[in-house]
Amino acid sequence: xxxxxxxxxxxxxxxxxxxxxxxxxxxxxxxxxxxxxxxxxxxxxxxxxxxxxxxxxxxxxxxxxxxxxxxxxxxxxxxxxxxxxxxxxxxxxxxxxxxxxxxxxxxxxxxxxxxxxxxxxxxxxxxxxxxxxxxxxxxxxxxxxxxxxxxxxxxxxxxxxxxxxxxxxxxxxxxxxxxxxxxxxxxxxxxxxxxxxxxxx
Numbered sequence: 001x002x003x004x005x006x007x008x009x010x011x012x013x014x015x016x017x018x019x020x021x022x023x024x025x026x027x028x029x030x031x032x033x034x035x036x037x038x039x040x041x042x043x044x045x046x047x048x049x050x051x052x053x054x055x056x057x058x059x060x061x062x063x064x065x066x067x068x069x070x071x072x073x074x075x076x077x078x079x080x081x082x083x084x085x086x087x088x089x090x091x092x093x094x095x096x097x098x099x100x101x102x103x104x105x106x107x108x109x110x111x112x113x114x115x116x117x118x119x120x121x122x123x124x125x126x127x128x129x130x131x132x133x134x135x136x137x138x139x140x141x142x143x144x145x146x147x148x149x150x151x152x153x154x155x156x157x158x159x160x161x162x163x164x165x166x167x168x169x170x171x172x173x174x175x176x177x178x179x180x181x182x183x184x185x186x187x188x189x190x191x192x193x194x195x196x197x198x199x200x201x
Contacts, residue, residue, distance in 0.1 A: 037175025039081030
């Protein structure tokens with residue numbers, strides 16, 4: 001009972017928030033769910049503190065209701081997003097760009113086969129190098145694939161600017177915020193997007 005109330009119920013609400021964010025992004029051009037982004041969970045298996053496959057559910061919901069035909073996932077969390085990668089392995093309508101530290105959890109070789117734009121990073125990558133790789137690879141990915149909707153998990157301003165220029169609706173799932181330090185970083189990022197006029201309230 002305690003696990004249901006204290007952990008699983010809040011996670012289900014965040015999962016519903018991801019689906020709602022997808023619908024709102026199509027209406028408004030953007031949406032942010034400060035919960036969700038459970039990228040280690042697949043449709044049949046949890047992992048890495050991720051109990052529900054909200055990313056898979058979001059995309060499948062929008063496709064099922066004929067709101068989109070395809071989607072691009074840009075995962076910029078430090079960890080490989082192996083959950084949804086397993087769900088969308090061999091699905092050409094879902095393009096996955098994953099930029100992650102290749103030396104840390106989960107190092108899921110099977111799931112890596114679903115990644116169409118793989119950017120493996122080492123430890124201690126400097127900001128300039130990171131942003132250079134992000135710019136180059138996101139531009140290449142958008143030349144290779146034109147999505148109806150794009151979901152990002154982090155690294156916000158550049159991705160929002162790029163998608164706005166391409167007129168692509170964007171769903172941002174923060175995949176964190178459960179520590180004070182990361183919650184502040186996420187809040188600052190959202191405030192920056194608002195100041196730059198990339199999102200309006």
